[in-house]
Amino acid sequence: MTFKQEIERRRTLAVIAHPDAGKTTLTEKLLLFGGAIHVAGAVKSNKIRKSAMSDFMEIERQRGISVSTSVMTFEYRDRKVNILDTPGHEDFAEDTYRTLTAVDSVIIVIDGAKGVELQTRRLMEVCRMRNTPVIVFVNKLDREAKDPFDLLDEIEKELKIDVIPLSWPAGAGSSFKGVYNRFEKKLQLFCSANRQKSATDILEITDLKSTEAWSALGDKANRQLIDDLDVIETVYSVFDKPKYDAGKLAPIFFGSAMNNFGVRELLNCFVEIAPYPQKSVTDVREISPFEPKLTGFVFKIHANLDPNHRDRIAFLKVCSGVFERNRIYFHVASKKQMRFSSPNAFLADKKSIVDESFPGDIVGLHDTGNFKIGDTLTEGELLNFRGIPNFSPELFRYIENADPMKSKQLAKGIDQLMDEGVAQLFTLKINGRKVIGCVGMLQFDVIQYRLEYEYGAKCKYEPLSIYKACWFDGEDKNQIDDFITRKYSNIALDKYGRNVYLADSAFALKMAEDKFDKIKFHLMVNH
Ligand code: G4P
Numbered sequence: 001m002t003f004k005q006e007i008e009r010r011r012t013l014a015v016i017a018h019p020d021a022g023k024t025t026l027t028e029k030l031l032l033f034g035g036a037i038h039v040a041g042a043v044k045s046n047k048i049r050k051s052a053m054s055d056f057m058e059i060e061r062q063r064g065i066s067v068s069t070s071v072m073t074f075e076y077r078d079r080k081v082n083i084l085d086t087p088g089h090e091d092f093a094e095d096t097y098r099t100l101t102a103v104d105s106v107i108i109v110i111d112g113a114k115g116v117e118l119q120t121r122r123l124m125e126v127c128r129m130r131n132t133p134v135i136v137f138v139n140k141l142d143r144e145a146k147d148p149f150d151l152l153d154e155i156e157k158e159l160k161i162d163v164i165p166l167s168w169p170a171g172a173g174s175s176f177k178g179v180y181n182r183f184e185k186k187l188q189l190f191c192s193a194n195r196q197k198s199a200t201d202i203l204e205i206t207d208l209k210s211t212e213a214w215s216a217l218g219d220k221a222n223r224q225l226i227d228d229l230d231v232i233e234t235v236y237s238v239f240d241k242p243k244y245d246a247g248k249l250a251p252i253f254f255g256s257a258m259n260n261f262g263v264r265e266l267l268n269c270f271v272e273i274a275p276y277p278q279k280s281v282t283d284v285r286e287i288s289p290f291e292p293k294l295t296g297f298v299f300k301i302h303a304n305l306d307p308n309h310r311d312r313i314a315f316l317k318v319c320s321g322v323f324e325r326n327r328i329y330f331h332v333a334s335k336k337q338m339r340f341s342s343p344n345a346f347l348a349d350k351k352s353i354v355d356e357s358f359p360g361d362i363v364g365l366h367d368t369g370n371f372k373i374g375d376t377l378t379e380g381e382l383l384n385f386r387g388i389p390n391f392s393p394e395l396f397r398y399i400e401n402a403d404p405m406k407s408k409q410l411a412k413g414i415d416q417l418m419d420e421g422v423a424q425l426f427t428l429k430i431n432g433r434k435v436i437g438c439v440g441m442l443q444f445d446v447i448q449y450r451l452e453y454e455y456g457a458k459c460k461y462e463p464l465s466i467y468k469a470c471w472f473d474g475e476d477k478n479q480i481d482d483f484i485t486r487k488y489s490n491i492a493l494d495k496y497g498r499n500v501y502l503a504d505s506a507f508a509l510k511m512a513e514d515k516f517d518k519i520k521f522h523l524m525v526n527h
Contacts, residue, residue, distance in 0.1 A: 003322070003358070007289050008276045010360030012082040012317075014099050017109035018117035019090060022139040026109050026257040027072070027083060033267050034074030034081060070302065070315060071362045073345065079271040082362060090119050091440020094391060095300070097126050098373065098421060101389075102299040102317040104360065105133040105274045107266070108159075112138045112145030112254070116158035124159045129389075131247035133275055134161065137266055142256040144173040148228070152236075152252060162249045164236045167265045168228060169254040171221045179255055179262040180208075180225060182232070183239075183269045187225075189216055190261060245275055277360035280319045282376070284383040287320050289359035294321035294329060297385040298375045301367070301420040303454065312420070313344070313364045314371040319385070323357040332376040332384060340365050373421040390494075392523040393424055393437025396466040396502070397444060400434075402458035413455030417447055418495055426469060426492035426500055429484075435492060435502065436461075437469055469494075470501045470509060471525045476518040483516045498525070 001009075015030075017023040031037045072083040084103055086096040100106065106127055108120060127134055136159075138151055146154070148169055156163050170187060171177045178189035187205040205213045208229070214222050243249040251269065255262020277289040287295050300315040316323070328337050344364035345354035357363045365371070376384050401410050414434070418425045423443050426435040438444055444461060451457045471494070474480055480499075484491050490502045501521065503509040513521055 003292075004290060006358040007360065009078060010080050010082065010276050010358065011271060011274045012084065012102070012104045012277065012360045012362075013106055013270075013274060014084045014086055014096075014103045015107045015109060016086055016096060016100070016120075016123045018111070018114075018119040021109045021111040021114070021117070021120075022257045023086075023109050026107070026137060026139065026263065027085075029257050029260060029263045030081075030083065030267055031072055031074060033264055034076045036072060036074035070300070070364075071345075076267065077271050080360075081271065082360060084362065089440070089442065091438075091442040093119065093122065094421065094439050096123065097389065097391065098299050100126050100130065100132065102297075102315075102362070103132065104277055105135070107270065108134055108136045108250075109257070110136060110138050110151075110155070112140045112151065113143055115146055115151060115154045121158060124161070127247060128160065133244050133247050134159075134250045135266070135270060135274070136163070136250050136252045137257070137262070138252060138254045139257050141169050141172055141176050141254055141261065142259050148172075148254060149231075155250070155252065159250070161247075162243070163252050164239055164249060165232055165254070166239065166251040166269055167253045167255070167262055168225070168232065169262075170217055170225050175221065176256070176261070177217060177221060178202075179253075179265060180229065181265045182229075183265065183272075187213065187217075188265070190259070239273075241273060244273060277319070281386045282383040283386060284381075287383075289320050291320040293379040293381070294323055294327075295319045295376065295378050295381070295383070295385075296323065296363075297377070298365075298371050298373060301371060301373060303416070303420060303450070312367045312369070312371075312416075314367040314375075316363045316365055316377060318357050318359050318361050318363060320359055321379070323361070323363050325353070325355045329377045330380045331370065332378060332382060333372065334370060336370070338370070338377070342366060369416060369419075372419045386526055389524045389526055390424065390471075391439075392468045392470065393439055394468075395438045395441065395444070396435055396464045396469075397438075398433055398462040398464050399425075399436045399447075400460050400462060402460040406457045409455045410451065410457035410459060413451040413457050414447075414459075416455075417450060422447060422450075424469070425495055426502065428489075428492045428502075430489050430491075435464060435466075437466075465504065466502045467505045468503050468509065468523060470503055470521040470523060472499055472501055472519050472521050474519040479516055479518045483512070483519055487512070 015023050015027050070085050074081050084099050086099050110116060110120060136155055152163050152165060166183045168180045168182060169176060170180060180187045187208060189203040203216055208226055240249055253262055253266045257263060280287045296316045296318045298314045298316055302313045325343055326339060326341055328339050331338050342353050345352055401407050414425060424437045426437060428435060448459055451459050487501060492500045492502055494500050
């Protein structure tokens with residue numbers, strides 16, 4: 001196969017959802033249809049269930065699972081599909097945002113009864129920022145769900161994207177019988193009593209007006225389906241691929257992941273329409289995946305679960321060229337040459353050493369502490385990939401050393417955990433005190449636990465009431481100096497030495513923005 005063909009057959013995606021909508025179930029069914037796994041239940045949910053075990057144990061269990069399911073790869077209809085896993089718990093949403101920078105498209109799962117939920121809206125904002133193409137799967141139609149037309153309106157309004165239904169449910173709730181595939185123009189009804197086990201007992205009907213359709217579906221349901229499809233034809237225009245590619249139009253699929261309803265339709269359409277690896281933006285120029293020289297960036301770092309082996313796995317997204325085992329590459333951040341003798345590729349439940357990886361692929365690199373999230377590898381060119389944003393954390397605490405004998409270990413542990421992107425560290429200018437900023441409460445527990453068990457260091461937290469961390473810059477140096485002087489006790493430096501204003505309240509931030517009108521405040525920055 002040529003280099004070009006290798007790239008064009010790759011589909012790298014993330015499945016994202018509000019917790020409980022069915023992300024794990026759908027991912028598993030995609031793997032099942034893709035032949036990557038053979039029994040349902042192989043992909044464990046990486047949700048943190050508070051009741052099941054103590055939080056710490058659960059965090060470790062989750063990390064254990066998520067190493068092996070970080071990337072799930074399978075072949076389907078001559079395409080190579082790479083599904084990038086995202087954390088199940090919303091306290092780790094930042095990991096999800098970062099993973100979204102490494103995919104070429106996403107599938108959003110929505111619970112048909114609940115509609116668009118908070119986390120879905122947030123994730124969609126990140127997709128919109130990057131113009132990521134989006135397909136929506138409306139799940140759990142085997143239960144009572146909202147009316148499908150209402151759901152279309154809700155998705156359009158809440159996710160701020162045009163929609164086009166490419167499949168349509170026949171019946172709903174207890175009378176849900178199957179889905180009409182608008183893409184392939186056929187109705188698929190499910191006959192098997194054991195729906196979860198196989199997708200082979202399917203009755204396919206191409207003509208809805210045939211006697212077969214009337215008798216299989218029943219008068220009422222078939223009439224409803226024909227009427228619905230008529231309305232759809234008139235209201236929703238034809239599928240516009242460039243509009244989908246630009247992230248402005250979302251094809252919508254309906255089904256039930258648990259019962260295998262509508263999943264194959266989704267997968268068939270996905271491999272057909274989803275984009276292959278696209279151009280990536282760097283601080284110097286745009287990179288085409290078809291360029292012969294290697295470029296790639298690290299979007300995730302995973303610490304080894306075994307404390308005796310301190311190495312980590314850095315996940316590199318290949319953006320152009322071919323990543324080859326044992327070749328020498330250039331690490332832009334340190335300006336060092338690096339060689340990797342055992343880069344890993346990932347299968348559904350195991351990893352293996354690969355000799356070559358192509359754009360769209362994810363390679364696992366063993367790392368002894370050289371990589372940070374966002375780092376770039378090239379064949380010598382000085383450039384950095386853009387688009388791995390840092391968002392303002394929501395929760396802040398002072399972090400203090402609880403064991404004076406272990407201050408070195410603590411410093412190293414904090415440093416490495418921040419490199420992994422577990423949380424963000426700010427150092428107050430006024431007194432050098434360190435502040436940890438997190439997205440969710442569980443992250444504080446993770447840090448404390450991991451510092452102790454991986455680095456032998458103990459930390460304690462002290463409360464701190466901060467509203468948001470705002471990075472700031474501007475042309476007017478005098479105004480910046482003036483601002484820093486006046487707000488000195490709230491000014492900190494982030495890990496990269498950038499100025500951050502730790503605003504006490506929304507009001508304080510608004511005042512600062514009004515008063516210092518030449519300063520730009522950002523709740524999100526790129527690396
Ligand atoms: P998540 O990863 O998005 O958090 O969701 P997950 O797949 O774990 O699914 C959340 C719950 O919804 C699970 O039930 C799962 O079985 C159920 N579910 C997923 N798809 C469907 C569907 O199509 N129909 C129905 N009725 N339920 C569905 P649970 O009770 O939390 O877990 P489990 O004990 O069933 O594993």
